[in-house]
Amino acid sequence: MLTNNVMSQSDKRMINIIFALSAAVILLATIQNEMPNGIIGAIGIMAVVGYILNVVGDKTPIVNQFFGGGAIVIIFGSSYIFHSGLVPQETANTVTTFMKSGGFLSFFIASLVTGSILGMDGNTLKKAALKYIPVILGGVAVSFLFAGLVGSALGNGFFDSVMLIALPIMGGGMGAGAVPLVEIMSGNTGMSAEMLMSKMVPALAIGNAVAIVMAGLLNKLGNFYPSLTGNGKLMRGAAEEEKQQEQQEHKASIDVLGIGALLAITMFYVGTLLSNVISMHTYALMIIFVAVVKVSGFMPRELEQAAHAWYKFVVDNLTPALLVGIGVAYTDLDQIIASLNLVYFLLVFATVLGAIIGAALVGRLMGFHPIEAAITAGLCMANMGGTGDVAVLAASKRMELMPFAQISSRIGGAFMLILATLIIELLK
Numbered sequence: 001m002l003t004n005n006v007m008s009q010s011d012k013r014m015i016n017i018i019f020a021l022s023a024a025v026i027l028l029a030t031i032q033n034e035m036p037n038g039i040i041g042a043i044g045i046m047a048v049v050g051y052i053l054n055v056v057g058d059k060t061p062i063v064n065q066f067f068g069g070g071a072i073v074i075i076f077g078s079s080y081i082f083h084s085g086l087v088p089q090e091t092a093n094t095v096t097t098f099m100k101s102g103g104f105l106s107f108f109i110a111s112l113v114t115g116s117i118l119g120m121d122g123n124t125l126k127k128a129a130l131k132y133i134p135v136i137l138g139g140v141a142v143s144f145l146f147a148g149l150v151g152s153a154l155g156n157g158f159f160d161s162v163m164l165i166a167l168p169i170m171g172g173g174m175g176a177g178a179v180p181l182v183e184i185m186s187g188n189t190g191m192s193a194e195m196l197m198s199k200m201v202p203a204l205a206i207g208n209a210v211a212i213v214m215a216g217l218l219n220k221l222g223n224f225y226p227s228l229t230g231n232g233k234l235m236r237g238a239a240e241e242e243k244q245q246e247q248q249e250h251k252a253s254i255d256v257l258g259i260g261a262l263l264a265i266t267m268f269y270v271g272t273l274l275s276n277v278i279s280m281h282t283y284a285l286m287i288i289f290v291a292v293v294k295v296s297g298f299m300p301r302e303l304e305q306a307a308h309a310w311y312k313f314v315v316d317n318l319t320p321a322l323l324v325g326i327g328v329a330y331t332d333l334d335q336i337i338a339s340l341n342l343v344y345f346l347l348v349f350a351t352v353l354g355a356i357i358g359a360a361l362v363g364r365l366m367g368f369h370p371i372e373a374a375i376t377a378g379l380c381m382a383n384m385g386g387t388g389d390v391a392v393l394a395a396s397k398r399m400e401l402m403p404f405a406q407i408s409s410r411i412g413g414a415f416m417l418i419l420a421t422l423i424i425e426l427l428k
Contacts, residue, residue: 079331108390211388389405
């Protein structure tokens, strides 16, 4: 049956038959509005829709070559399917609840952050951490410059383009970015919260969509010009060290995967407890704690390998399902389409392009691969927080960069709030 981990054609046919039968049952129950509530209903329909759309995206010409393939099709396709009346509204509500209050996104990110950090080479982590913040600042500076210049040329004004378009796009998403930005600015600029929100929210939505598309294009650029990319490794010269480290790892057993899952959940608990005493986001504190554990050498190598094995299991098996959840719960196609006038789109595009160029250039100077720097310190600043990070990394096929993506979204996003406060205070 299975020899040397190679699956026979009969095994593949049997798996395809089982999937087809399972998909037929799940889709029939969903269409008839008989889908079970909770995790068993949500994960079933998300897995089936995610797999189908992923295959469609990966086999669609142009989309699979230049725009991220399956990841793009899953996000926007599932948003359309679940919000266009093709499936009952109760199904969309169940998926949304599972994603938001059900904690699926937090579980996924915790697994990726813990496993990818503990799977890194410790020396590489030390070097990257010290040099990463300047790369974020380089992306922010060039994104503001591009947005301001394009805004001035199109009659929107340099200041308004930076404050109402570029700043919220680079600000870490909705809850940690746009909402506190509106609170800061509405009380100090004379502009109403409603007016500010009507400007910022569409910018976030379009910026997130542009960032996902650009992530696919950057992956393609790396295929054309291999010298620009580390194929998922941020630091130049780190790929060989980590390759040697990975070669020492053994095939994961069920017990090992269970230990890895427990470690990921524990690290999220640690971040949650620390956030009660330190005014920082849970993800940011979790990243810092896991990094300290890694650098200190406190954790046995066997446990680090277990966490890394769990991270790879989650990425390989749950990513399409999660992208469906992002499309359903966090992607509003109507809002994106309604805001698509030429001037607005050019301002958003200039912001995202500036983030890419600034992060790539400064990243190169800091010893990073330009494409990985542009994705993490550029696009993961310009997307919508945690959900945007997953979508961008999936489109660029670099999920192992999640720790740096989260640093951009959380710590970089917090810096944007501080910057907004300082700018407003200077202008008073």
